[in-house]
Amino acid sequence: QAVPAGSHVRLNLQTGDREAKLPDSENGRSDTREERRRKRLGKVDVDSNLFTSQELKKALAKMKESEKAERKAHEEEVRKKFRPIEQLKEEFEKLNVKMETDYEIMVKLISKFNSSASTLDEKVAALYDLEYYVHQVDNAKDFLSIGGLQLVIDGLNSTEAVLKEHAAFVLGAALSSNPKIQIEAIEGGALQKLLVILATEQPLAVKKKALFALSSMLRHFPYAQQQFLKLGGLQVLRSLFRQKGMETLHVRVVTLLYDLIVEKMLLEDSQHGDQMEEKIQQYRQVKLVPAVVEQDWCVVVSNLLAMPEHDTREKVLKTVGVLMAFCKERFRGDPTLSTTLSLLRSEYEELAAEEQREGDKDGYFKELLGSVNTIIQEL
Numbered sequence: 001q002a003v004p005a006g007s008h009v010r011l012n013l014q015t016g017d018r019e020a021k022l023p024d025s026e027n028g029r030s031d032t033r034e035e036r037r038r039k040r041l042g043k044v045d046v047d048s049n050l051f052t053s054q055e056l057k058k059a060l061a062k063m064k065e066s067e068k069a070e071r072k073a074h075e076e077e078v079r080k081k082f083r084p085i086e087q088l089k090e091e092f093e094k095l096n097v098k099m100e101t102d103y104e105i106m107v108k109l110i111s112k113f114n115s116s117a118s119t120l121d122e123k124v125a126a127l128y129d130l131e132y133y134v135h136q137v138d139n140a141k142d143f144l145s146i147g148g149l150q151l152v153i154d155g156l157n158s159t160e161a162v163l164k165e166h167a168a169f170v171l172g173a174a175l176s177s178n179p180k181i182q183i184e185a186i187e188g189g190a191l192q193k194l195l196v197i198l199a200t201e202q203p204l205a206v207k208k209k210a211l212f213a214l215s216s217m218l219r220h221f222p223y224a225q226q227q228f229l230k231l232g233g234l235q236v237l238r239s240l241f242r243q244k245g246m247e248t249l250h251v252r253v254v255t256l257l258y259d260l261i262v263e264k265m266l267l268e269d270s271q272h273g274d275q276m277e278e279k280i281q282q283y284r285q286v287k288l289v290p291a292v293v294e295q296d297w298c299v300v301v302s303n304l305l306a307m308p309e310h311d312t313r314e315k316v317l318k319t320v321g322v323l324m325a326f327c328k329e330r331f332r333g334d335p336t337l338s339t340t341l342s343l344l345r346s347e348y349e350e351l352a353a354e355e356q357r358e359g360d361k362d363g364y365f366k367e368l369l370g371s372v373n374t375i376i377q378e379l
Contacts, residue, residue, distance in 0.1 A: 103142050106133050110148045113155075120160060127152075127166035134174040140181050143174055149184055156193040156210075164197060165206045172213035182221045191217060191227055199236045204245060211249060215256050222282040225260060234291050241300055251312045254301055258319040260288055265322075289326055298327035302337045305344065310368065313344070317371040324378055332379055341379075344372045 100108075112118050113126040130148070134140045143149055152174075155167030171190060174181050185191075194217070197210040214233075217224050228234075237253050240246045264283045270276065292298075301323060304316045324331070331337055348369035355363035 102133055102136075102139050103146075106130065106139065106143055106148065107146055109133075110143075110146060110151060114151055120162070124162055124166055127155075127163070127170050131166070131170045131173045134170060135176070137178055140174040140178050144181060144184055149174060149181065150188050153185065153188045153190045153193065156190070156197065161203050161206050164202070165209045168194065168197070168206070168209035168213045172209065172216040175213060175216035177220075179221070182217055182224060185217060186221075186224050186227065191224060191233075192231065195228075195231055195233055195236050199239060204248070207240070207246065207249060208252075211252055211256075215252075215259075218256070218260060220263065222279070222286050225286045225288065226282075229287065229291055234295055234297075238295055238297070238300065250304060251307070251315055254304060254319050255315050257288075257292065257297070257301075258315065258322060261292075261322050264288070292323070293326050293330075296330075298323060298330040299334060302327075302331060302334060302340075305337070305340045310364075314368060314371075317368065317375065320375055321371065324375065328379070338379070341372055341376050345369065345376065348372060 109126045109130050113123050113130070118126070130143070130152075134143045134148075149171075152167045152170050155163055156171070158164050158167065171185065175185055190213070194210050194214045198207055198214070202210075214228075218228055237256075240249050240253060264286065267276070267280060267283055301316060301319050305313055305320070307313060307316070320327075320331070348365050351365035352363065352369045355365050
């Protein structure tokens with residue numbers, strides 16, 4: 001029997017006969033592309049010419065109703081899985097568990113810190129937890145409104161070193177990028193207390209946190225910077241370089257000076273509006289650079305290039321670069337600096353070449369080498 005063209009033929013391995021599947025349609029083709037398309041789409045007629053506009057509107061309305069029903073079913077499923085917050089609060093209250101706000105928690109922590117019945121460990125723990133909350137700007141404002149800020153400032157006078165340390169830590173966290181707290185803190189006498197800690201004999205941990213708080217107070221606050229200079233703040237920081245065991249603070253001090261100098265320079269180079277002009281006038285009253293030069297910070301800073309850590313050298317090189325315009329003559333007359341720069345150039349040439357061999361064309365040591373070369377050229 002003749003087999004129609006396009007038929008599916010197979011060999012029956014049990015009988016040895018060839019078998020053919022006869023066409024299902026009249027035109028002799030089995031499952032043409034159009035047939036397969038129709039099967040895939042079901043009973044939908046895809047010819048748009050067969051629909052009136054009314055029929056299309058009805059079809060779209062049905063689709064929207066179907067979507068709404070699906071969304072409603074999904075929302076119902078979510079409701080079954082999760083309970084509303086009101087219900088959770090009721091259940092917690094029944095279990096005598098209350099969901100406290102940050103404000104309520106801070107009130108309790110401040111009360112514990114200020115209570116004469118609290119042990120030293122309990123007061124330290126309260127300050128430790130407070131530091132976490134006052135990082136947030138709104139929490140820091142609440143911290144101020146409930147009297148916590150002044151209590152922490154007063155804590156800087158504590159006879160317990162560990163309380164001083166944690167009080168300074170909380171203060172620094174609250175001051176960070178928060179102008180309202182900066183103003184209240186300086187009016188509350190925080191600046192004087194921090195300078196006393198840094199000027200007197202204290203454990204390193206206490207001075208480290210005090211320097212952190214001082215840095216948070218001075219950044220982007222020209223009035224505080226002006227008061228800092230009037231109170232002899234630069235001399236206090238200079239004294240840290242003469243105290244034994246304070247080496248880890250040196251680079252932090254230099255970084256702070258760099259940030260304050262650059263902060264003022266960037267503001268003066270920015271476009272001036274009325275509000276910005278007022279701030280520039282405030283910064284012009286801060287005579288930081290003349291004081292730095294007068295107190296011979298040029299040599300103090302350049303001497304730190306002898307430190308072995310690359311990260312420290314990087315920060316010092318940046319500061320030397322910023323001070324170049326004011327300290328050039330002092331740098332030129334310092335034979336130790338000239339020798340140090342030559343040694344650094346040789347060291348970083350080797351390290352940069354090694355970076356390049358490893359495929360890092362714009363590596364860290366190449367950048368440091370560039371800073372060293374720039375300073376050498378300017379001198």
